[in-house]
Every structure is written in structure tokens, then in C-alpha cells.
Amino acid sequence: MADITHPDKREDEGESRRDFLYLATAATGAVGLAAFAWPLIDSMNPAADTLALASIEIDLSPLTVGQSITVTWRGKPVFIRRQTPEEIEAAKAVDVATLRDPQTYDERTINPEYLVMVGVCTHLGCIPLGQKPSDPKGNYNGWFCPCHGSHYDTAGRVRQGPAPANLEVPPYEFIEDARIRIG
Incomplete structure (x- = not known):
């Protein structure tokens, strides 16, 4: 017999996977932005001398x-x-x-x-x-x-x-x- 998954169940798995991808992408973007911005902001501090x-x-x-x-x-x-x-x-x-x-x-x-x-x-x-x-x-x-x-x-x-x-x-x-x- 063929395994038939209920259509609602597949839809739920797709939404949770999509939500995870959105969050992972946003987190990676935030980390990348912080990694770029920190040296820029830090360069605005006065020098040690x-x-x-x-x-x-x-x-x-x-x-x-x-x-x-x-x-x-x-x-x-x-x-x-x-x-x-x-x-x-x-x-x-x-x-x-x-x-x-x-x-x-x-x-x-x-x-x-x-x-x-x-x-x-x-x-x-x-x-x-x-x-x-x-x-x-x-x-x-x-x-x-x-x-x-x-x-x-x-x-x-x-x-x-x-x-x-x-x-x-x-x-x-x-x-x-x-x-x-x-x-």
C-alpha cells in the first residue's frame, strides 16, 4: 500500500520549514550586519593618542x-x-x-x-x-x-x-x- 500523508499534515510541515528558513535567514543577516557595523562604529572612537x-x-x-x-x-x-x-x-x-x-x-x-x-x-x-x-x-x-x-x-x-x-x-x-x- 502506498503511504498517503494527509494533505493538512504536509502543509503544516512546509509552513514550519518555511518559518525556520525565515528565522535562520534573518539571524544570519543580523549577525552579518553586526559584523560589518561594529568595525565601522568602532573606527569613530578617538584614537589612543x-x-x-x-x-x-x-x-x-x-x-x-x-x-x-x-x-x-x-x-x-x-x-x-x-x-x-x-x-x-x-x-x-x-x-x-x-x-x-x-x-x-x-x-x-x-x-x-x-x-x-x-x-x-x-x-x-x-x-x-x-x-x-x-x-x-x-x-x-x-x-x-x-x-x-x-x-x-x-x-x-x-x-x-x-x-x-x-x-x-x-x-x-x-x-x-x-x-x-x-x-
Whole structure:
């Protein structure tokens, strides 16, 4: 006798086989898409050398009162100055209402003894003078941009000239008493 399968049973087997093929095809496509997309997405992450420049740590313990250093962060000079008590007093005594870009000294510092700011003039991106003892300090005993004549006070605030804003304070934190992390 011939084996006769019920027509409904064959139809059920065909549907379940078709469903399996659809799922297997979709799963293979999803895995293939992920295998293609992952390297593409991963290539958009910053390179290791870029991440290394994203933050730097600086030991401030060698700085004596009144001394300045310049470090490089993200390709820009960062001025770090251990302020003298006279510089701190002069910066705090300024009437903030008279400033073009009003900021108090305390708003610009975490520890009043150390001033940390990006050493790029906010007018056209020049590097102001004032880090070395022999540099001209400008009319406010801070920093002076000789290119266009901007004068900054002992807190890095613009006081005279074409610069529209104060010298930028980068994001930084004290990780120890005399050690900071910029970035």
C-alpha cells in the first residue's frame, strides 16, 4: 500500500520549514550586519593618542610662590601660576561690575593660591606674554598680548584692548593637595 500523508499534515510541515528558513535567514543577516557595523562604529572612537591628550596631570609642588609654568593640553598652552598674596589681593579687590567679562577671582580658581588658564588670547588666538619674569605684564600686572594690545589682570581677566573675554579656565580638579588633573 502506498503511504498517503494527509494533505493538512504536509502543509503544516512546509509552513514550519518555511518559518525556520525565515528565522535562520534573518539571524544570519543580523549577525552579518553586526559584523560589518561594529568595525565601522568602532573606527569613530578617538584614537589612543588623542585620549592620552584629553587629560593631563601636573605636579604643582615644585612651584614657588610667584612662579609660573606653561604646560600643553590639547595642543594649547596652559598657564599655571602660584599667586603671591599681593596678586590674590589685587585680583579680589577689583570691582567686578567694571569688567567686560565679569568673573570674581573665586569663580576662576578652585584653590586661590593657584591660577590655571588657557594661555590663548580671546581676541585672535595669540599667546599673551607674562609667564616669564622678564615679560611685559601689561597695565594690570598680569598678561599682555602684544599683537593687538589686550591687557589681562592677575586673574587673567581682560581689562583693556580688543579681547572680548577673559582667558579661558580649563576644566581641572585637584587630585591631591599639589597635584591637578586638567581635562
